Amino acid sequence: MPGVLALLPEYAGQEDPVPEVRAAALAAVTWLAEAGPVTVLGDEQGTRVGRHLLAGAAEGAGSAYLVVANGSARRNDTAPGYLDERALPFDAAVGAALREPDPAALESLDVDLAAALLVGNPAGLVRLGTLLRGAGPPMMDYAGDPYGVQYWVMRWTVVDSEEPHEDPDRTRR
Amino acid sequence: MADGVPAPGTLRLGRHTFGPDQALMMAIVNRTRDSFYDQGATYDDGPAQDRVDRVVEEGAEVVDIGGVRAGYGEQVDAAEEIRRVVPFVAWVRERHPGVVISVDTWRSEVAREVCAAGADLLNDAWGGHDPRLVEVAAEFGAAIICTHTGGLPPRTDPYRIEYDDVVAAAIAETTALAERALAAGVARESIVIDPAHDFGKNTFHSLEVTRRLGEMVATGWPVLVSLSNKDFVGETLGAPTQQRLTGTLAATSVCALAGARIYRVHQVPETRATVDMVWSIAGRRPPLRAIRGLQ
Numbered sequence: 329m330p331g332v333l334a335l336l337p338e339y340a341g342q343e344d345p346v347p348e349v350r351a352a353a354l355a356a357v358t359w360l361a362e363a364g365p366v367t368v369l370g371d372e373q374g375t376r377v378g379r380h381l382l383a384g385a386a387e388g389a390g391s392a393y394l395v396v397a398n399g400s401a402r403r404n405d406t407a408p409g410y411l412d413e414r415a416l417p418f419d420a421a422v423g424a425a426l427r428e429p430d431p432a433a434l435e436s437l438d439v440d441l442a443a444a445l446l447v448g449n450p451a452g453l454v455r456l457g458t459l460l461r462g463a464g465p466p467m468m469d470y471a472g473d474p475y476g477v478q479y480w481v482m483r484w485t486v487v488d489s490e491e492p493h494e495d496p497d498r499t500r501r
Numbered sequence: 502m503a504d505g506v507p508a509p510g511t512l513r514l515g516r517h518t519f520g521p522d523q524a525l526m527m528a529i530v531n532r533t534r535d536s537f538y539d540q541g542a543t544y545d546d547g548p549a550q551d552r553v554d555r556v557v558e559e560g561a562e563v564v565d566i567g568g569v570r571a572g573y574g575e576q577v578d579a580a581e582e583i584r585r586v587v588p589f590v591a592w593v594r595e596r597h598p599g600v601v602i603s604v605d606t607w608r609s610e611v612a613r614e615v616c617a618a619g620a621d622l623l624n625d626a627w628g629g630h631d632p633r634l635v636e637v638a639a640e641f642g643a644a645i646i647c648t649h650t651g652g653l654p655p656r657t658d659p660y661r662i663e664y665d666d667v668v669a670a671a672i673a674e675t676t677a678l679a680e681r682a683l684a685a686g687v688a689r690e691s692i693v694i695d696p697a698h699d700f701g702k703n704t705f706h707s708l709e710v711t712r713r714l715g716e717m718v719a720t721g722w723p724v725l726v727s728l729s730n731k732d733f734v735g736e737t738l739g740a741p742t743q744q745r746l747t748g749t750l751a752a753t754s755v756c757a758l759a760g761a762r763i764y765r766v767h768q769v770p771e772t773r774a775t776v777d778m779v780w781s782i783a784g785r786r787p788p789l790r791a792i793r794g795l796q
Contacts, residue, residue, distance in 0.1 A: 334795040475796040
């Protein structure tokens with residue numbers, strides 16, 4: 329899920345500017361928390377956003393991971409970082425790697441380019457690549473760029489080949 | 502805060518109740534031929550009805566209906582005042598049941614008739630001149646506004662009035678009137694105080710009352726301000742009557758920051774936007790919709 333600060337209560341206006349992202353993220357984290365304690369993988373701001381949406385659900389080492397990251401904030405001329413022509417192809421490649429999923433592509437993400445494109449938590453996307461080894465295609469809760477920033481909300485379930493007897497529903501990303 | 506004075510909170514104006522963080526627009530609707538700003542524009546039924554329709558559409562929570570010019574002018578006795586306002590109150594009650602109906606009168610015999618016709622609030626702009634007015638409010642469950650006039654009788658202008666401390670005088674007079682209303686049986690949450698800019702005051706007094714409005718708010722009684730296009734704005738800026746909106750809104754901002762709850766106005770949308778903006782600056786109202794920098 330994306331680290332959208334508008335999801336935090338301290339930045340709530342009378343109207344929610346991201347109702348679809350919020351609904352998708354809430355549905356996904358609720359599902360995630362059903363698998364046990366959640367590890368939040370985000371930068372400082374993203375972790376705050378993730379914890380807010382987890383709404384007190386248990387955190388800690390387990391098999392559930394919430395990766396708070398997003399694509400470029402330079403997708404058009406009204407985006408926070410203005411337009412960078414490299415943003416759309418970059419996000420398209422990341423989006424494809426998430427949907428496949430393609431762990432190797434995520435693990436080899438160009439983090440310097442990602443930083444230049446104001447990608448949210450590139451290190452989280454790299455780590456997600458590692459976590460997605462063995463995962464099947466995701467359930468897509470949301471994909472869009474309403475403010476020139478690429479957001480994804482997706483859920484993956486990993487069947488760990490080294491622990492074949494584990495309930496696959498217990499290992500979630 | 503004096504013992505027994507309510508904390509800022511719920512306002513109950515007749516049939517209508519408002520939460521502690523709501524600022525209310527009270528739109529002026531004069532059934533007079535000679536009021537200073539509108540000069541008789543809504544004396545006749547049709548234009549008055551149009552004015553009410555418009556201000557309700559603009560979001561005014563309260564309409565303040567007056568049948569007598571505040572200042573010197575045409576003689577209007579109680580019978581004529583009743584003729585001007587009572588049928589109109591009944592019309593507003595019927596057409597706009599969701600709006601608070603206030604009537605600007607100092608006469609208890611008029612108050613009785615308008616309350617029977619559906620008024621929710623008595624705007625006693627002449628500071629308790631008729632002591633029976635509060636009894637009518639209590640009898641009908643209406644709210645009342647207690648104003649400071651410095652002891653002037655109705656429809657008179659100040660002449661060489663001075664105060665040791667105009668704010669202290671305004672607080673003393675309005676809170677005494679509020680206590681009297683309470684003793685007469687008006688509900689605590691239905692009593693509002695108004696320093697009454699320009700009433701019994703020169704421009705320096707009205708400026709000081711504006712600057713120190715927080716002291717009135719600190720009494721705990723909800724505060725109404727009536728600033729709209731008044732002479733203290735005109736004298737301060739050298740602006741004729743029809744060019745006082747900017748100055749009015751500046752004064753409105755100061756009163757809003759201090760926490761005034763009700764704004765008696767000619768221009769509803771402009772005042773609403775001003776008060777909403779200040780309310781948000783003060784942290785009492787979230788922005789409508791915020792995404793800048795938060796994507």
